[in-house]
Amino acid sequence: MNAYPNAPGHRNVDTSVAAAAALAPKLGRLQRMAEAAIRDAGTRGLTTDELAARLSMDRWSIQPRTSELRRKGRIRDSGQRRANCTGKLAIVWTAA
Secondary structure, three states: OOOOOOOOOOOOOHHHHHHHHHHHHHHHHHHHHHHHHHHHOHHHOEOHHHHHHHOOOOHHHHHHHHHHHHHHOOEEEEEEEEEOOOOOEEEEEEEO
16 A cells, blocks of 8 residues: 555544545646646746646645655755745745
């Protein structure tokens, strides 16, 4: 069985386990889409909100993909920060 970050994480709660199981068949495709969009952004990078907008997805579906990709060493924290939809500063992700 695959483990995080090659499988969706969950909190050992039935609803979280079910959500992870439902997402598992799509995980690779979603990670590839996220990584490609971040790579295409070049040195400007993308915040999670910007990434979600670029992929026409909601933030809650795409944010876990950034954590997985960071853990895999595919993207990195650029050190840049930009405001997110709440006005708070957010990490700008770039390709590793």
